[in-house]
Amino acid sequence: MELCENKTYFLRKNKTGEEAAFCRFRFAYEEDAVCFWFEAEDDELISPFTQDNEDIWKGDAAEVFFCPDGDLSSYKEMSVSPFGVRFYGTVRHVNGRKRLHKEPPPFDAKTERTERGYRAEMRLPYAALEGFERSKAKLNAFCVDRRKNGRQHLYALNPTLCKTFHCPGFFL
Numbered sequence: 001m002e003l004c005e006n007k008t009y010f011l012r013k014n015k016t017g018e019e020a021a022f023c024r025f026r027f028a029y030e031e032d033a034v035c036f037w038f039e040a041e042d043d044e045l046i047s048p049f050t051q052d053n054e055d056i057w058k059g060d061a062a063e064v065f066f067c068p069d070g071d072l073s074s075y076k077e078m079s080v081s082p083f084g085v086r087f088y089g090t091v092r093h094v095n096g097r098k099r100l101h102k103e104p105p106p107f108d109a110k111t112e113r114t115e116r117g118y119r120a121e122m123r124l125p126y127a128a129l130e131g132f133e134r135s136k137a138k139l140n141a142f143c144v145d146r147r148k149n150g151r152q153h154l155y156a157l158n159p160t161l162c163k164t165f166h167c168p169g170f171f172l
Contacts, residue, residue: 011023014161109123
């Protein structure tokens with residue numbers, strides 16, 4: 001699949017690839033930043049996190065893994081909870097192992113409750129992306145839906161067909 005700017009995509013169930021209307025995603029390259037928008041339907045917003053760079057993916061979250069230069073051995077992981085708490089770090093794959101280095105989030109995030117769930121917007125300045133080349137950049141987008149019963153549902157723009165999102169071979 002080739003990604004198109006400002007086109008709305010429905011994320012799919014991550015393990016099976018089945019279509020799901022739970023979360024919509026779009027992105028755009030603007031003058032000074034790349035922007036990502038999510039709209040998630042969720043009747044149980046669960047995210048007890050209050051500080052940036054907590055493990056917010058253990059609750060409800062919208063996430064983008066963004067590779068600014070096409071080198072899939074290193075990419076940015078950015079997430080936002082429905083309540084605006086952010087997470088940011090660089091993920092490096094070295095000798096078959098994933099290493100995460102948390103960093104202060106350089107992106108702005110806006111979230112708002114909707115009648116059916118929440119909306120999230122992330123704005124990542126190009127100045128924060130060393131080696132950024134629009135023609136080489138790759139990404140994948142995800143939504144995590146934590147339920148009151150403890151289960152977690154995972155959705156992806158390009159499903160990794162396994163229990164993790166950290167599969168850079170699935171970036172588009």
